[in-house]
Amino acid sequence: MRKMKKAAAYVMAAAMMFSMIGCGKKNEEATSATTATGSDAQTTQAAVIEDDGDWVTTEAALPDTRRFTIEEGSDAIGINFDDNDLHGFTTFAEGGVFDIEAKGGACEVNISGIGTAEHGCQVYFDGFAMANGCKYRMCFDITSSVERMFEWRIQLNGGDYHAYASDRVNIGPETVSVDYEFTMEETSDPAPRLAFNLGKYEGFEDIGAHTVTIDNVSLFVVDGSNAEVIKGCPVPIQVKVNQIGYKPDDVKSVLVTSPDDEKFKVVNVSTNETVYIGTYSAAAFDPAMGTSVRIGDFSEVTAPGTYQIISSPSGASYEFDIGDGLYDDIYKDVVLMLYNQRCGTKLEASVSGDFAHDACHTQEATVYGDTSGKTYDVSGGWHDAGDYGRYVVPGAKTVEDLFLAYEDFDYTADDIGIPESGNGVPDLLDEARYELEWMLKMQDEATGGVYHKVTGLTFPGMVLATEETEDMVLAPISYAATADFVAVMAKASVNYAQYDQAFADTCLAAAKKGYDFMKANPDMGGFKNPDEILTGEYPDVGLTDETFWAAAELYLATLDDGYLADTKEAIDTKYNTGLGWAGIGGYALYDLAKAEGIDSGLQSNAKEKFLAVAHKKLSSCQTSHIFIGIETYPWGSNMVVAGDGMYLLMASKLEDDPAYLEYAQKQRDYIFGFNGTGYCYVTGYGDLSPQDTHHRPSQALGKTMPGMLVGGADENLEDPYASAVLYGKPGALAYVDNSQSFSCNEITIYWNSPLIYLMTGLQ
Ligand code: 9MR
Ligand code: ZN
Numbered sequence: 001m002r003k004m005k006k007a008a009a010y011v012m013a014a015a016m017m018f019s020m021i022g023c024g025k026k027n028e029e030a031t032s033a034t035t036a037t038g039s040d041a042q043t044t045q046a047a048v049i050e051d052d053g054d055w056v057t058t059e060a061a062l063p064d065t066r067r068f069t070i071e072e073g074s075d076a077i078g079i080n081f082d083d084n085d086l087h088g089f090t091t092f093a094e095g096g097v098f099d100i101e102a103k104g105g106a107c108e109v110n111i112s113g114i115g116t117a118e119h120g121c122q123v124y125f126d127g128f129a130m131a132n133g134c135k136y137r138m139c140f141d142i143t144s145s146v147e148r149m150f151e152w153r154i155q156l157n158g159g160d161y162h163a164y165a166s167d168r169v170n171i172g173p174e175t176v177s178v179d180y181e182f183t184m185e186e187t188s189d190p191a192p193r194l195a196f197n198l199g200k201y202e203g204f205e206d207i208g209a210h211t212v213t214i215d216n217v218s219l220f221v222v223d224g225s226n227a228e229v230i231k232g233c234p235v236p237i238q239v240k241v242n243q244i245g246y247k248p249d250d251v252k253s254v255l256v257t258s259p260d261d262e263k264f265k266v267v268n269v270s271t272n273e274t275v276y277i278g279t280y281s282a283a284a285f286d287p288a289m290g291t292s293v294r295i296g297d298f299s300e301v302t303a304p305g306t307y308q309i310i311s312s313p314s315g316a317s318y319e320f321d322i323g324d325g326l327y328d329d330i331y332k333d334v335v336l337m338l339y340n341q342r343c344g345t346k347l348e349a350s351v352s353g354d355f356a357h358d359a360c361h362t363q364e365a366t367v368y369g370d371t372s373g374k375t376y377d378v379s380g381g382w383h384d385a386g387d388y389g390r391y392v393v394p395g396a397k398t399v400e401d402l403f404l405a406y407e408d409f410d411y412t413a414d415d416i417g418i419p420e421s422g423n424g425v426p427d428l429l430d431e432a433r434y435e436l437e438w439m440l441k442m443q444d445e446a447t448g449g450v451y452h453k454v455t456g457l458t459f460p461g462m463v464l465a466t467e468e469t470e471d472m473v474l475a476p477i478s479y480a481a482t483a484d485f486v487a488v489m490a491k492a493s494v495n496y497a498q499y500d501q502a503f504a505d506t507c508l509a510a511a512k513k514g515y516d517f518m519k520a521n522p523d524m525g526g527f528k529n530p531d532e533i534l535t536g537e538y539p540d541v542g543l544t545d546e547t548f549w550a551a552a553e554l555y556l557a558t559l560d561d562g563y564l565a566d567t568k569e570a571i572d573t574k575y576n577t578g579l580g581w582a583g584i585g586g587y588a589l590y591d592l593a594k595a596e597g598i599d600s601g602l603q604s605n606a607k608e609k610f611l612a613v614a615h616k617k618l619s620s621c622q623t624s625h626i627f628i629g630i631e632t633y634p635w636g637s638n639m640v641v642a643g644d645g646m647y648l649l650m651a652s653k654l655e656d657d658p659a660y661l662e663y664a665q666k667q668r669d670y671i672f673g674f675n676g677t678g679y680c681y682v683t684g685y686g687d688l689s690p691q692d693t694h695h696r697p698s699q700a701l702g703k704t705m706p707g708m709l710v711g712g713a714d715e716n717l718e719d720p721y722a723s724a725v726l727y728g729k730p731g732a733l734a735y736v737d738n739s740q741s742f743s744c745n746e747i748t749i750y751w752n753s754p755l756i757y758l759m760t761g762l763q
Helices: 010-021 328-340 349-355 392-408 427-441 479-495 501-520 544-558 561-571 585-594 600-623 637-654 658-671 696-701 720-725 749-762
Strands: 075-079 090-093 096-103 106-114 121-126 135-144 148-155 163-171 176-183 193-197 210-223 253-256 263-268 273-279 284-286 291-297 305-312 320-322 365-367 453-455 472-474
Touching: 090 096, 096 121, 106 121, 121 720, 135 148, 135 163, 148 210, 163 176, 193 210, 253 305, 273 291, 328 349, 328 427, 328 749, 349 696, 392 427, 392 479, 392 585, 392 637, 392 749, 427 479, 427 501, 479 501, 479 544, 479 585, 501 544, 544 561, 544 585, 561 585, 561 600, 585 600, 585 637, 600 637, 600 658, 637 658, 637 749, 658 749
Parallel strands: 365 472
Antiparallel strands: 075 210, 090 121, 096 106, 106 210, 121 193, 135 176, 135 210, 148 163, 148 193, 253 291, 263 273, 263 305, 284 291, 305 320, 453 472
């Protein structure tokens, strides 16, 4: 396997390399004979072949979809509200009570409460760019029905939200015309935010209801002569492969996102010799890619080595390997990522390197809305994602994925490198137990219900975990958290029994107690953040799958008739059959389908239902131009792709069809570079991988933690940075490697976990 290398000018290098390969080079030695595993590789396939010499490679050029150019004497923002339209002006609140309206040719802000911070009432505008070296003039007119002070800012829209330019201004009934000239000294920003902070300032008490009117907002380019050209997203490489590599016997495909390439060759990088020439499939237009794509097959190349595809005329792919054991290092890092996300404990430098830290978030938490002052120890568990919240719902999904990887592949490795390695318990179970011990603390002793999450009231700045010292708050008990808790605790009682019977008993008792809570509260509905809690919500209104999963796992753990009856009833209701954090019915179906010695009608019903979904997924993969199950790209699309790969592997356990394995590998290939953007979506690996993730430890330290799977393409452009730089991109290309883009470039425990399952199964 190959760790990340410096991405060079591959296309050019490839073109030069070709001239070195030259025509008519003699077929000297074969690059390799058969593979070490004794696969059926044939010497002829790996042999150097005659190059036909007819190769043209030009630099790929996709249209530049940048939205913003700097034109001297023009407005980067120019809005006068004369048409009574807000033109994208909108609000953010932290405790503030207010609204905005375009009225009388201006933007009117009606405030009845200023909230708890300067940005307690914020009016903002996104959708412009700021270029380094450019001289701007910020102008607007403003009045307020009462005398007050406020601050306007043009700020980084993420991270520490620091201002590029700002000023505090006293306003009142008389119109104030702000006119402020400045030069953008910092790195160009394609997606800053203009904010009017009309909230609470120190020494500034609530001033009662008032109206602020904003008009004639202009950010004028005074002098653009030194302005840097703002770069859009890099042009994706046209020729895409799995950058980590293939096992000798894998079906191997290359994707070219251009209709013009007819043929490609596979070149051994260390010898510069061509080992295979292939022709592409016919061009097919792929709407999600926004272009025609062609597929080349080079499965015949089986000899271990490092290769590159040269495609005519689109150029070269990144390098990739063929061989065994290519995934050993990346697998470890993908698993260790969970260790690195551990909360409430010291992270050892021997495991975490630069990401080691002392125990974080050890402060006791209060229950939201409880004024008694009672606090609870809910330390432990994994940080969910780029934020430090600990949420039961996605935590349970992660634990289940680890359980399945352990169960389905009998994966008992005890040497992954966590502190528990070598303790005689499989590391995947040790890692899962870290979350389970925390989840046990999240159960309310009195009722058996489970608190939805523990976080601060708001997300912290981009600080280290030990620096989030805000009060911890337990969000209300939710039905989804309780049901997910029940399911994984019930399963834990089975999986840990042979290692620690006492722990297994604790888990089962907790599961039963949680189930009683569910029975007593069937109509709780989905979780909603209380007004003051602004951290991740994980809302889910469809709870039939959660009910089903909880009952099924309790039945499997106990074979009790009561749980059996509930499971039988639940399995025939309508529910989501996914493997997500919200739709989880697939887990229930699968665990029943693969179980032995259970009610046979239930088992076959589950198997039939699970396989029906798997058949659909398989056929979506088979009809997809790029062999993947998804057609649309939601937030966290990489989780769905990894999850589809997982689904296919699970199906292969229930039904014999080699296509399952082949297409599970295709989902893997997508994750590692066989995709629209050409990114290997796991940090630290491949030639092109995310380097600027939305992940507080990485941002605070200025380096990227390895082994993290990012969310990936999100066609809905769900953050301001993405909407600025990805505007107009087709869904499969809607990805940007920037920490401000939390909808593309965040990481989570439950995006890594299906990848852990997939990689465990494919190794
Ligand atoms: O992964 C979640 C995604 O499916 C949702 O669309 C999104 C918005 O609700 O939230 C994502 O989860 C985030 C969570 O709310 C807070 N921690 C970071 C998660 C990943 O972005
Ligand atoms: Zn922590």
